[in-house]
Amino acid sequence: MRPAESAMQLLRRFVADAGHELNTPIAIIEASLEALTEILRENNVKEELTEVIAKASARMGELASDLIFLAQVENPISHYVMGPVKTKKLLEDVTKDFQSLAKTRDIHFKLGAVADEEVIGNLEFLRRMVTNLGSNALRYTDEGGTVIIWSEVDGRDLAIKVSDTGIGIPDDSINHIFDRFYRVDKARARAAGGAGLGLSIVKAVVDAHRGDISVSSEVGRGSTFKVRIPLA
Numbered sequence: 317m318r319p320a321e322s323a324m325q326l327l328r329r330f331v332a333d334a335g336h337e338l339n340t341p342i343a344i345i346e347a348s349l350e351a352l353t354e355i356l357r358e359n360n361v362k363e364e365l366t367e368v369i370a371k372a373s374a375r376m377g378e379l380a381s382d383l384i385f386l387a388q389v390e391n392p393i394s395h396y397v398m399g400p401v402k403t404k405k406l407l408e409d410v411t412k413d414f415q416s417l418a419k420t421r422d423i424h425f426k427l428g429a430v431a432d433e434e435v436i437g438n439l440e441f442l443r444r445m446v447t448n449l450g451s452n453a454l455r456y457t458d459e460g461g462t463v464i465i466w467s468e469v470d471g472r473d474l475a476i477k478v479s480d481t482g483i484g485i486p487d488d489s490i491n492h493i494f495d496r497f498y499r500v501d502k503a504r505a506r507a508a509g510g511a512g513l514g515l516s517i518v519k520a521v522v523d524a525h526r527g528d529i530s531v532s533s534e535v536g537r538g539s540t541f542k543v544r545i546p547l548a
């Protein structure tokens with residue numbers, strides 16, 4: 317093993333361990349919070365701080381599961397299952413999952429034309445990839461906007477695209493958005509609940525499938541993320 321490789325493995329191990337170690341205190345916070353809420357209810361005390369704690373704890377939980385997931389996808393020696401994945405069904409399912417949430421924000425979340433093609437991949441990873449792109453599109457688009465997912469054959473690849481009419485990404489940030497914990501607007505991202513790992517996970521999934529990802533974006537007009545994954 318080359319030194320650089322073992323350093324990478326150590327880092328990956330650290331990321332996974334940190335994720336797992338977070339889970340215990342989070343579980344304790346949640347169990348205690350449940351008991352506390354019950355006590356408050358019995359005593360007819362209204363206390364909004366319990367909501368604040370619940371939300372913070374849920375975010376920590378997401379951070380922990382993102383860290384664990386990232387370490388898993390980035391691990392070259394983990395034996396995740398690769399097989400034929402029906403991408404049409406995948407895109408249909410993910411779109412359906414987002415539609416009710418989108419409606420509450422008055423955003424049209426729709427599926428465009430999709431190619432009926434298979435890629436060789438890991439269904440769970442690919443689902444997470446599309447879900448992360450979709451949730452960003454939703455998160456960074458204001459009310460009344462549109463998000464559209466579609467796919468097409470592009471040479472020997474399947475191109476999956478997620479487009480939004482949202483806030484867009486400044487040119488000088490485009491090269492950084494796939495970095496861990498990078499966020500263009502920390503305040504907005506934090507208020508919306510992002511930990512800044514979503515696109516790192518997307519990039520790791522794309523790499524695990526020997527694909528590539530590109531972004532075109534215009535501030536104030538919207539963004540398009542295009543992923544290419546080799547066809548089966």
Ligand SMILES: Nc1ncnc2c1ncn2[C@@H]1O[C@H](COP(=O)(O)OP(=O)(O)O)[C@@H](O)[C@H]1O
Pocket residue numbers: 452453455456480482483484485493498499500501505509510511512513514515516539
């Ligand atoms: N569709 C999008 N429109 C505008 N900005 C985006 C979009 N997707 C990602 N970004 C920017 O890239 C940053 C990193 O994205 P991500 O890794 O998913 O983290 P986050 O948890 O903040 O969503 C976001 O904080 C945001 O600034």
Ligand SMILES: [Mg+2]
Pocket residue numbers: 448451452510512513514515
């Ligand atoms: Mg995100």
